[in-house]
Amino acid sequence: MTYFVTLEGETYEDAVDAFSWDLPEEFNAAVDLVGKHDGDRVALHQAFPDGRRESYSFSDLDRRSNAVANVLEQRGVEFGDRVAVVLSQKPANVLTHLACWKVGAVSLPLSVLFGTDALRYRLTDSEARVAVVDAAQWETIREIAPDCPELEDVLVVDADAELDPDALEGATASRFDAAVDREDVDYEVASTDVDTPAIIMYTSGSTGEPKGVVHSHGVWLGHCPAFSMYFEREVRADDAVYWTPADWAWIGALGDLVFPAWHYGRPVVGSPMGSFDPEAALELAAEFDVTHTFLPPTAIRMLMDVDDPADRYELSLRVICSGGEPLTPEILEWADAELEGTVVNELYGQTEANLLVTNCREWFPARAGSMGKPVPGRDIALVDPETGERVEAGSVGEIAVRRGEDPVVFDRYWNAPERTERATLERGGDEQRSAEQSVSDGEAWHLTGDLAERDAEGYLWFKSRDDDLIITSGYRVGPREVEDAVLEHPSVAQVGVVGVPDDRRGEIIKAVVQPAAGTEGSEALREEIRELVRDRLAEYEYPREIEFREALPQTTTGKIRRSELE
Missing domain, CATH: 3.40.50.980 (Rossmann fold)
Incomplete structure (x- = not known):
């Protein structure tokens, strides 16, 4: 059976009222x-670094x-x-x-x-x-x-x-x-349905090891309503071509662009670019007539350094979507001025429940700094993190999404039922926060750990994480993982890792290091620490800023006070 997710309605409110999950009984994501x-029909335009070009139907x-x-x-x-x-x-x-x-x-x-x-x-x-x-x-x-x-x-x-x-x-x-x-x-093909486990994507947390997030075959269907919204409901246009420089290991690439584009039968451009090069990105977009792209905010800021992009490149760009951190007014102004009216739509999601909130200019104007409005098919609430009760408009609450039939919400954390339980809001025993007076009687909700505010017109505004997670260049980094890597250096006695504001990357990783006895902090030690983290974790997880201190602030139980390290 051929199945497509559709959004119907002349207005956002019409689309929300009309939408329902009518999922097929048998379903395999690959089919x-x-x-x-x-x-x-072409599905993949492949560009290789050596100049080769291939197309796959x-x-x-x-x-x-x-x-x-x-x-x-x-x-x-x-x-x-x-x-x-x-x-x-x-x-x-x-x-x-x-x-x-x-x-x-x-x-x-x-x-x-x-x-x-x-x-x-x-x-x-x-x-x-x-x-x-x-x-x-x-x-x-x-x-x-x-x-x-x-x-x-x-x-x-x-x-x-x-x-x-x-x-x-x-x-x-x-x-x-x-x-x-x-x-x-x-x-x-094996017999599967929308609830059959299909993919595990690891995400970092502020404490403990990375978490394996289990999603089912229906997860890419779950992305499609938002995909349709932030790409201005043009997702089945005959000339639509999709591309993102984001790593195909992340849900922000696979879920925000690649697999939803294929759900609608439209081509994707693949190119193993490595570090983002704004000139190369524009050349690629021009070569393949890319019309729709997902770009992290850091990549957009790097594009803003390119002079006269619309004059120098024959671009077909109509929509850019972006997420990971709030978009500033200058980004929207730059797109209007330098890309001849190309729309930039902000989106919000996380590995556990991606694409919960976004914008669609056809339905409502974008507001710089706002994530937009909840996607049709998503039931979103802002709740008090302590009581689970809904907060009023204008108040800050934790973003929660109803599980229900929504296939975008993850199944569970791999081999970690206690983590799944902690992230779930439902009516239960004394150990669980009750939803009776807050979200929905007897329904289970996923708690995102992100704090936001809803204004009187329904726009959502991201405020902060409720933990110490660092978001740098769109990557979510757990400070504990970086700290464990730094501590492997024999010249490090203690370390605390935090995120500090950065104009281009949103945040950069900062490590405050207490050298081991008899060791002096030096530039050579800084480079050794950075190289150690690169080798053991990832290129984007190394501390760009390293400060040496004789002692680190601690609680009475010996835990480092990260709040005093910035």
Whole structure:
């Protein structure tokens, strides 16, 4: 059955009243994204760093993902098993996700920016049986494979030469392309529905280890109402072309753009860019006639440094959506002036429940700094974090979203029921906050941990996290993870990590370090600490600012007072 999510109504209020989740009984995300469309229509324009250009139709992706599914099955992957995807914006990335869902397996998107500690933790915690990795990650995989007891096979994409199958301790290595090219392009897709687990995406928290967020096959359908809103209801336009520079390991890329675009049968541009280059981004957008893009606020600010972009590049851009931090008035003014009226729409979501609030100029004017209004199909409430009761307009409350039938809300945290319970608001025992007087009698709601205010006209304004999470260049970073990495340096006795304001990145990571006895703080030590964090966590998680102190402020129980470190 061909199924499309639609928004109906001439006004925002009409759309909210008319919308309902009428989800099919049988549903497989891979069939929905590539199998249901006209096979000859282009699905992916691929731009490679060496200048090569390739195009893949929906039929191409369907057949090739069948071949990958056969490869995974041959390696013992079964329904519910986890498969890691450690790849940049390459065809093998999305092919592996599609293949997993056809098998009934659960895909695990992981960033190529991850270092040894970050990758090791996620592979072991998820108990991934197979990993499909970029050749650039080969040495990292070789180092950590012995520590990942469930990892049995590693498929390497773009490997220059034949791999020694015994090169990894405890796992078999082989070339992805060679394995897939030998396989049958027919495959019988597993029986799944919108509630079948499909993907685990890891997100950082302010305390403890990263959390694995489990989403079902219906999650991409859940993104579509917002996708339609912030792209001004043009999502099925014949000339629509979608692109984002965001890492395809994050829900902000896969959920905000790639998979919703394919739900509607429209092409996506893929390009493993690495660090964002505003000139290269404009060249790419012009080359492929990109009409709709998701850009993190940091990327937009970098584009603002380019002189006369509309005059120098033949751009087709109509809409830019952006999220991760509030958009300032100058961003909207810049787009109107320098991109000849290109619309910029802010959005809000999180890995657990993405795209809850956004804008649509067709329905209501944007207000700089506001996230917009709740998306049709979302039931959003602002509640008192202590009592669970709704707060009045003009008051700050924690953003909560009703679980119900909404497929965008995550199923659970992987192997962490207590974390799932803490993030759930429902009528229950003494340990749970009651929803009786606040949201809905007997319904379960997800608590986002984000604080916002609703004005009299229904606009939502982000205020802060209710914890110490750092948001830098759109990435969410838990200070605890960075602190643990810094503490591995023998010259560090104690460290506290916080976010400090930055005009371009929103926040930057700052580490306040107490050197070990007999050690002086120095520029050399700063560089060693930064390099250590890059290697163990990720490129974006290293502290750009490092301050040395003789002692760090502590509570009576010995915990560092992060509030006094800024």
